Amino acid sequence: MASKLLVDIHTHVYLPRYAALLRSRSTVPFIRSSTTSDGKLDERLLILDHEPSGGRPVGPQYWDREEKLKFMDKHGIDVSVVSTANPWLDFLPASQAHTLASEMNEDLEEYCSTSPTLQNLPIRRLFGFGLLPLVPEITTTSLLDTVKQISRLPHLRGLIMGTRGVGKGLDDESLDPVWAAIEAAGLVVFIHPHYGVDPKAWGDKDNGHVLPLALGFPFETTIVSALRHLCGVFDRYPSLRLLLAHSGGALPQLSSRLASCIDHDPVVASRLKHDARYYLGKLYLDAVAYGPEELGFVSDVISRAGRYQAGSSVTEAANRSLGSRRMLFGTDHPFFPPLSATEKWTSVVENLEAIDTVQGWSPADKDGVRGGNAVSLFNLAE
Ligand code: URA
Ligand code: ZN
Structure with a gap:
């Protein structure tokens, strides 16, 4: 039954084409390759401006589809809606980003389209979020063409984006035609951080990635x-489907x-149709x-x-x-x-246990968060 599936909606890939681009670069973002003293290839991912500890070890789990499927099998994940990981195309000139x-x-x-189907249901195991060339100097035409492209690719059910838009953030009015096109196409927009906040906030000690990832990402x-x-985006595009x-x-x-701050601010108090909590x-x-x-x-x-x-x-x-119907399982x-070495990843097990033990969520609510909500939001059964 589709409503009982375990669906991972927050799971990333660096597609081979993108990994090759990162390997060809020597400034952030890039993949640094070296050989260890025992002759093994050592690849490190450097994607943050102040990347601590010489970069994160990367390997086939970042680009190889078989590794994604193995990970899914190990954790009982039936379907994944896969997105390119940060920093997407943010660092590229407009024409290269478009191509x-x-x-x-x-x-x-x-x-996605060549991935296996589930054993008992005619549903593929992989779906995806596409990418827009959201960089400064890109034309609106280019963005709209790419929205069109994504909406005609049958296994792409949304798109992932960072927080910079075309250089002026996501409240930039020049993006309005893009929101309108995304809304009309019924695509889900997955908004994902990359930049965090000013690293000066983290003090001088080396705390690894903890503060940028645990706090900087969600603050962004x-x-x-x-x-x-x-900026009232939901007043203008009430059917937009945004996933945070x-x-x-x-x-x-x-x-x-x-x-409360909106209500007490003369500049914005009358700008929105509803109280901020409504949105x-x-x-x-x-x-x-x-x-x-x-x-x-x-x-x-x-x-509320x-x-x-x-x-x-x-x-x-x-x-x-009611609130649980808007929440969807993910692994990152x-x-x-x-x-x-552990059999299953703690990060995954913890999120599954958390869903399982929320006070006040019924078994149906938990099934929804584990996968049923994703099946509906992304029309996975179609
Ligand atoms: N670190 C990243 O850079 N991206 C994620 O999505 C999660 C952790
Ligand atoms: Zn992520």
Whole structure:
């Protein structure tokens, strides 16, 4: 039954074409290759400006489809909706970004369309998020052509994007025709961080990747989402389907504060049709939060939206079940591999256990978060 599938909607790949580009470069982002004293190839990924510890070890799990399928099998994942990992095409000149986006979208379609089908259902195991050439100086025509391309590739059901847009963020009005086209095509937009926040915030000690990944990434998502709320994108494009990485970062925790600050600000107080908390209920969030209390809290917050619809007199308390319908399981594979050999990856097991133990989620709610919600959102059964 499709509603019982385990579907991973937050799982990445560096397609071979993209990995080759990273290998050809010697500044961030790039892959540095060397040979170890015992003659083995050692490849390191350097994608952050202040990449600690000489880069992260990378190998076939980052580009080889067989490795993705093996990982899925090991963790009981039936279907994955795969996206290119950060920093996408952000660092390329416009013409190269356009060409590479189009080639990588075709590559990803091939990656998905030739994947095996499930044993008991006529559903492929791999679907994808395409890429737009979101870089400064790109033309709107180029972006719209790429939205069209993605929407005609049958296994691409959305697109992933970072937070910079064409250099002016995601609240840039010049992106309006692009949102309109994405909305019309029914594609899901997966908003994912890459830049974090100013590294000066992290102090001088070497704490590895902990602070940029645990805090910088979700803060970036929080900031860009707040800006998008402030620009009223959901008032203009009410059917847009936006999926936020890492359970929306700190946005659920800060949404009432955001709403209050808007209400007290003469510049924005009359800009939006609804209270800021209303728009949270229109988002989809991954369930990559690693703890049941966090998932429960996030689902409470998303479920309150109706209460904040302009003119609404609804006063009921948060409804966890309702909120759970907007949340979807993810792994962030191939990032966060275990540091020492374990059968299953702790990062995956923890997220599955978290879903399983949220107080107030019924068995049907949990099935929804594990996969049923993804089957509906991405029309996977079609
Ligand atoms: N590290 C990254 O660079 N990207 C992710 O998506 C997760 C961890
Ligand atoms: Zn990710």
